[in-house]
Amino acid sequence: MYNAIVVGGRCAGAAVGTHLARQGLRVLVVDRSRFPSDVLSTHFVWPHGASYLNRLGVLEQVRAVTPAHTDVTVVNNGIELRGSVPEQLLRNQFRLLHDDDSGITTDYFSVRRHVLDKILVDNAVRAGVEFREGYAVKELLRDEDGTVIGIKGRDGTVEHAQVVIGADGRNSFVARALGVEKFDERPRCTYAYWSYFSGIPDADAQIHRRGRLGMAMASTNHGQTMVLTWGPSEWAADFRADVEGNFHRALGLISEDAAGTVARARREERFYGTLDQAAYLRQLHGPGWVLVGDAESFKDQCTALGITHALRDAELAAEAIGRWLGGETDRDTALAGYAAKRRSQTAAAYYDYVCTLAEMKPLRHDELQLFAILRGNQAEIDRFIATHVDVAPVSEFFDPSNVFLLNDTAKESSRDHSAFADFEATYREHQRNPFQRVAAEATR
Amino acid sequence: MTGTLTDEREDGEVVAALIAAADEADTDPSTAAKAVAAAAREVSDMMRNWATHIPWEDLEELDTLPEDEVVRFFAEDYPAIRADLEPMWEPATAAAPAIDPDEDYALDKNAYDFFRPVGANLLSRTEEFHGWVEARRRTETWQYSRVLEAAPGGIATITNDLSKPARGINFNSQDYLSFNAHPEIREAAVRAMRDFGPHSAGSPMVLGNTRISDDLEAALGALVGLEHVTLFSNGWSAGFGTVTGLVRQEDHILIDRLAHSCLQTGARAATRNITRYTHLDVEAVRTHLARIRATDTHNGIMVITDGLFSVDADWPDVAALQEVCHAYDATLLVDVAHDLGSMGPGGTGVLGMQDMLGKVDLVMGAFSKTFASNGGFVAARSPAVKQYIKMFAGSHFFSNALSPMQTAVVLKAAEIIRTDEGEALRGRLFSAIHALRDELTTRGLTCMGSPSPIVPVLIGNEKLARTVNRLLFDRGVLAFMVEFPVTPTGASRFRLQVQAAHEPEQAREAARIIDGALRDAREHLSSAFGNSF
Numbered sequence A: 001m002y003n004a005i006v007v008g009g010r011c012a013g014a015a016v017g018t019h020l021a022r023q024g025l026r027v028l029v030v031d032r033s034r035f036p037s038d039v040l041s042t043h044f045v046w047p048h049g050a051s052y053l054n055r056l057g058v059l060e061q062v063r064a065v066t067p068a069h070t071d072v073t074v075v076n077n078g079i080e081l082r083g084s085v086p087e088q089l090l091r092n093q094f095r096l097l098h099d100d101d102s103g104i105t106t107d108y109f110s111v112r113r114h115v116l117d118k119i120l121v122d123n124a125v126r127a128g129v130e131f132r133e134g135y136a137v138k139e140l141l142r143d144e145d146g147t148v149i150g151i152k153g154r155d156g157t158v159e160h161a162q163v164v165i166g167a168d169g170r171n172s173f174v175a176r177a178l179g180v181e182k183f184d185e186r187p188r189c190t191y192a193y194w195s196y197f198s199g200i201p202d203a204d205a206q207i208h209r210r211g212r213l214g215m216a217m218a219s220t221n222h223g224q225t226m227v228l229t230w231g232p233s234e235w236a237a238d239f240r241a242d243v244e245g246n247f248h249r250a251l252g253l254i255s256e257d258a259a260g261t262v263a264r265a266r267r268e269e270r271f272y273g274t275l276d277q278a279a280y281l282r283q284l285h286g287p288g289w290v291l292v293g294d295a296e297s298f299k300d301q302c303t304a305l306g307i308t309h310a311l312r313d314a315e316l317a318a319e320a321i322g323r324w325l326g327g328e329t330d331r332d333t334a335l336a337g338y339a340a341k342r343r344s345q346t347a348a349a350y351y352d353y354v355c356t357l358a359e360m361k362p363l364r365h366d367e368l369q370l371f372a373i374l375r376g377n378q379a380e381i382d383r384f385i386a387t388h389v390d391v392a393p394v395s396e397f398f399d400p401s402n403v404f405l406l407n408d409t410a411k412e413s414s415r416d417h418s419a420f421a422d423f424e425a426t427y428r429e430h431q432r433n434p435f436q437r438v439a440a441e442a443t444r
Numbered sequence B: 001m002t003g004t005l006t007d008e009r010e011d012g013e014v015v016a017a018l019i020a021a022a023d024e025a026d027t028d029p030s031t032a033a034k035a036v037a038a039a040a041r042e043v044s045d046m047m048r049n050w051a052t053h054i055p056w057e058d059l060e061e062l063d064t065l066p067e068d069e070v071v072r073f074f075a076e077d078y079p080a081i082r083a084d085l086e087p088m089w090e091p092a093t094a095a096a097p098a099i100d101p102d103e104d105y106a107l108d109k110n111a112y113d114f115f116r117p118v119g120a121n122l123l124s125r126t127e128e129f130h131g132w133v134e135a136r137r138r139t140e141t142w143q144y145s146r147v148l149e150a151a152p153g154g155i156a157t158i159t160n161d162l163s164k165p166a167r168g169i170n171f172n173s174q175d176y177l178s179f180n181a182h183p184e185i186r187e188a189a190v191r192a193m194r195d196f197g198p199h200s201a202g203s204p205m206v207l208g209n210t211r212i213s214d215d216l217e218a219a220l221g222a223l224v225g226l227e228h229v230t231l232f233s234n235g236w237s238a239g240f241g242t243v244t245g246l247v248r249q250e251d252h253i254l255i256d257r258l259a260h261s262c263l264q265t266g267a268r269a270a271t272r273n274i275t276r277y278t279h280l281d282v283e284a285v286r287t288h289l290a291r292i293r294a295t296d297t298h299n300g301i302m303v304i305t306d307g308l309f310s311v312d313a314d315w316p317d318v319a320a321l322q323e324v325c326h327a328y329d330a331t332l333l334v335d336v337a338h339d340l341g342s343m344g345p346g347g348t349g350v351l352g353m354q355d356m357l358g359k360v361d362l363v364m365g366a367f368s369k370t371f372a373s374n375g376g377f378v379a380a381r382s383p384a385v386k387q388y389i390k391m392f393a394g395s396h397f398f399s400n401a402l403s404p405m406q407t408a409v410v411l412k413a414a415e416i417i418r419t420d421e422g423e424a425l426r427g428r429l430f431s432a433i434h435a436l437r438d439e440l441t442t443r444g445l446t447c448m449g450s451p452s453p454i455v456p457v458l459i460g461n462e463k464l465a466r467t468v469n470r471l472l473f474d475r476g477v478l479a480f481m482v483e484f485p486v487t488p489t490g491a492s493r494f495r496l497q498v499q500a501a502h503e504p505e506q507a508r509e510a511a512r513i514i515d516g517a518l519r520d521a522r523e524h525l526s527s528a529f530g531n532s533f
């Protein structure tokens, strides 16, 4: 009999297991895969994600093998902003969510999942978690009231616990087995294709958007650079017709500089990709079960927050489960506390923010103007970046008194940026699917 | 795994091959099994550990099974696997229910998205915004520009801008003490009309004021404890005029980030040296003042705040703010538009509640909430400040004065406010306020701030707020939904403005209706989010 069984042992699962074991609870974590291994992800970890890793005690281990940076460059239709997530905003966020701002770092990095997840699993074991890999859960055990009381593996073994935690990802077995409903699904999302390149010097991460396309470049493990491009999922079928050709074509359309860098580099792995990124929320808990990480909510990759949010939710869920199993309060009160933090209006505003971004509509004139007027105002650039990655609430940046003041105190004007030169024609052009034209020309 | 890593096919291609091979299983099961197993082994680790609902192990082992097992697999197990595999390479939009483009557009954007339109023609470039307004109107999510069919009491009859009528409990009007229907107030208006006519016929700097104006200035001076009062033809221009009248380009402004539009706009018109401080945060003000004074001792600093905040229903520690202002030779301006007359001892508002009457550098207000008229004022301790503002506040000098009727109405209101009757009206008002807040809170809704004539019900998300707004219109509660540019994005809410004429039971009934509409809207949007920040 365990206090908790966790299904899935990566960001969400290993983290929630570690936190619970540190509270003195008996915890079993199982995962169907073996470690080290990869999982579909471009594995960018923002400063709050890195801070969560620090709180788990693995930051130094990750940093030892992973290049880290603080400044990031964000370029929209050629308008460049460079900045970092401010420490003060990180602190505010951690105090608000966890009443504790220890372990804050302003570093970010891109860490391969075969690196990160292995470190997390080993750390969990060190914390006292019992871990079984290559263990696929095939059935949930329930008592006569329907309360979940344990698991049954593919190998037929049975284990019991006071709570079963589903940390088993987007295609969660636990959620499917329980028939847990999805809420607020947002079918409009991006396709994403990426690979790993050698020969690009370690540098700050770059994130570019032009029209309906995006690309990112981030130094990662093994001296390689992860290069990613994305666009609206409606264009994916055309993109897929020639992944390699369209990958480079997309980079060229977005940023000639970046495309040149990648063209000179050497690809070290196959291309990976998906368009299966529709956002959803699921109910967070019920009798004998709790969901964390992708199992409980998913958002498009376009702001690269799944890992960070999985680590956040692991900490929130462990706080709540700890209060319950530690006898401080009853189950429903404790888990309602977890739900309240996950279902705040600040979280709702961010969910909308990401889902709207994931539609990858061409950048509107007003949006571009905002990027132009931010230039030269470092404090607000930093706050914008923090808002973009869910460190500061949307409502604090997009406050009328702030955006109107930014307008009235702008240091640059549209004359300084070619994006405004022939805006309307470019905007129309950006709505056309460039890969479709290529496909049509190829068949002619 | 086979081949070098770079040569391996991308998963989409591999899975397409897998599906194509499986589709041939009818004709040649063992060849299909070999091809499927080979493809399954070629799928990347990345994909395998992500698409955990696909039994990759079973697919990989397919070519080791006897032929009858293979046939059974393709007939019985495979169809469900195919149904899970295929959508992973199809856009989710293909399977999703069709979206009404109007509704989508109306619920999506916010006003700021149209603030910097493209084009050289100032008139034609308003079209894009108008397209959005029209989408909001067609979907009945446009809360603006409703009109009254009769006086706005506790109940009102209105039509929206599509000429759709509604009648309901009215929290959409600002008339906190219900003076609009008060016989003495109406009588004062009629008398002034008879004595002076409807028109003031000039700037207050020329000949726009009457004897009643002098009496009103004196009455207001007595109410806030600062005797030198200047009148403006509306509250907005009082705020804008006061800030721009006194502050120059090299001066500094510290302004609460949620202070009213007239103050923010005035600040931006006056100087670029503006710091928006954290809402109500006196310590932040102290820090900013210290920073400014460390390098600039010869220019002015104005610190600006609302008294009762008009969409947050909270107020600052005015005493503490005034004290830090004195310490750093800064000037405090407090806008008491909503609280003066409607709350506090003798109707003295937030200043009276904090024993700050006569102790604040500058106090401004608007008559439009409690005093049953257009108009506004600023009060100062010295005649010099008054004369300076009159000269350099353009909205005072260069604008027609309050009409005689308006002036008389405000004067009468200021008198009643200080009587026992005023106290009784405030008592009625607060009974309704408490009834409303209690019922809303009991139902799990979030009332922001503290008990005051403004009861903000937090919704947060705009999509949700606009949907509630649509539902509420038909259900007998008239309530104004505020979103950007009144509130920050993601912080929309209903601002309920209570009147002395509201019965507590009406307030409770309204709370029940709002709760119902919110539930239905949440269901409509399939939203799982709650109603607190």
Ligand SMILES: Cc1cc2nc3c(=O)[nH]c(=O)nc-3n(C[C@H](O)[C@H](O)[C@H](O)COP(=O)(O)OP(=O)(O)OC[C@H]3O[C@@H](n4cnc5c(N)ncnc54)[C@H](O)[C@@H]3O)c2cc1C
Residues within 6 Å of the ligand: A007, A008, A009, A010, A011, A012, A013, A030, A031, A032, A033, A039, A040, A041, A042, A043, A044, A045, A135, A136, A137, A138, A167, A168, A169, A170, A172, A173, A174, A192, A274, A277, A292, A293, A294, A295, A301, A304, A305, A306, A307, A308, A309, A310, B049, B050, B052
């Ligand atoms: C294209 C793409 C790019 C992304 N890029 C980023 C990024 O840059 N930054 C970022 O932060 N996030 C990114 N994400 C999101 C991020 O990868 C996920 O949010 C994160 O992996 C979620 O972690 P998790 O622990 O909840 O689930 P997962 O990492 O999916 O782990 C779930 C685990 O559960 C196991 N499991 C499943 N079923 C069972 C079962 N029945 N029995 C036992 N074990 C089981 C699986 O084997 C798996 O190991 C990206 C996602 C995609 C699709």
Ligand SMILES: Cc1ncc(COP(=O)(O)O)c(C=O)c1O
Residues within 6 Å of the ligand: B234, B235, B236, B237, B239, B260, B262, B306, B310, B335, B337, B338, B365, B366, B367, B368, B374, B375, B376
């Ligand atoms: C705080 C505050 N100040 C000033 C005003 C402007 O008053 P008026 O409506 O009289 O122009 C308002 C009203 O909107 C207000 O809420």
